[in-house]
Amino acid sequence: MKSIVVIGTVAFDSIKTPFGEAPEVLGGSATFFSMVARLFAKVQLVAIVGKDFPHHHIKMFQEKGVDLEGLVRSEGRTFRWSGEYEENMNVRHTLETQLNVLEEFQAELPASYRKAPVVFLANINPDLQLRVLDQLESPQLVCCDTMNLWIVNQRHDLEKVLKRVNYFIISEEEAQLITQEHNMIKGARAILKLGNFSLIIKRGGYGAILFTQRNEIFAIPAFPLENVIDPTGAGDTFAGGFTGFLATQNEVGLESVQKAMMYGNIAASFCVEGFSVDRLLDLDRETLSGRLREFVRMTHLANSLANVE
Numbered sequence: 001m002k003s004i005v006v007i008g009t010v011a012f013d014s015i016k017t018p019f020g021e022a023p024e025v026l027g028g029s030a031t032f033f034s035m036v037a038r039l040f041a042k043v044q045l046v047a048i049v050g051k052d053f054p055h056h057h058i059k060m061f062q063e064k065g066v067d068l069e070g071l072v073r074s075e076g077r078t079f080r081w082s083g084e085y086e087e088n089m090n091v092r093h094t095l096e097t098q099l100n101v102l103e104e105f106q107a108e109l110p111a112s113y114r115k116a117p118v119v120f121l122a123n124i125n126p127d128l129q130l131r132v133l134d135q136l137e138s139p140q141l142v143c144c145d146t147m148n149l150w151i152v153n154q155r156h157d158l159e160k161v162l163k164r165v166n167y168f169i170i171s172e173e174e175a176q177l178i179t180q181e182h183n184m185i186k187g188a189r190a191i192l193k194l195g196n197f198s199l200i201i202k203r204g205g206y207g208a209i210l211f212t213q214r215n216e217i218f219a220i221p222a223f224p225l226e227n228v229i230d231p232t233g234a235g236d237t238f239a240g241g242f243t244g245f246l247a248t249q250n251e252v253g254l255e256s257v258q259k260a261m262m263y264g265n266i267a268a269s270f271c272v273e274g275f276s277v278d279r280l281l282d283l284d285r286e287t288l289s290g291r292l293r294e295f296v297r298m299t300h301l302a303n304s305l306a307n308v309e
């Protein structure tokens, strides 16, 4: 089993959706990612929490098999984020971001992490993403996400990161913010020029689209759900399924990327069915694959993508 190093946030989220509120629940980009990637690979977490971070959350990560050697516990307060969703839950507003302990984080990799072949640079300061890349010996697969705060405040560092990634996975809103372009195709072309990566644009309830440097394009719908409770973390969960599946492959070609997108898509469909990581805690490969098979049957993708595990 390969290992995946993930750097990102471990957070307290306060969420408001049309269905209710969840104050100070476990969140963070690295948290959601780990809860799915662990089903495919050994996850080595790089993150920081404060002294207010309860032991039962730490225990939960341990029970899920996540390697916490790279988790720093500091004296300050844990990173906090709050957000509110409109009736159309594809539209989200950030109410507050408190960086707290993130401001002192150095992202030092334990020696046991440095040989990891796969890395996911989850949403966090791009200078920390760079620092992780610099400490890895020879990563073969680098996937990366970002968010509005970093696109606006640390654009220069973000562009440095993008020169070194294989897959850049962002939301449609983030793509628009990077390029100021409302036509998604033109925007995608402009983003692809920032490096040599493939781009995946996540479109919430409308699915996800892949754009490659070779002008290939592949779109999948989201798994149809009638009860979406809280979309927070869907993007990181998508990345967990995507990166996790690719970590199981010896060769990464277009077909395995398409399958990886499907795994990401299905993982995200579980995430949004509850607040925080509630629906991901008991998720296993069989449940994930079961819903994936249903998705393949519904969309008739089976003809072009035989042998989905």
Ligand code: AMP
Binding pocket: 009, 011, 012, 013, 026, 027, 028, 029, 080, 081, 097, 123, 124, 125, 147, 149, 150, 231, 232, 233, 234, 235, 236, 237
């Ligand atoms: P997503 O819904 O996939 O975009 O991810 C939401 C998660 O990202 C939440 O659990 C937040 O704690 C975390 N988050 C929000 N803002 C930031 C930020 N600026 N940097 C890193 N993580 C963040």
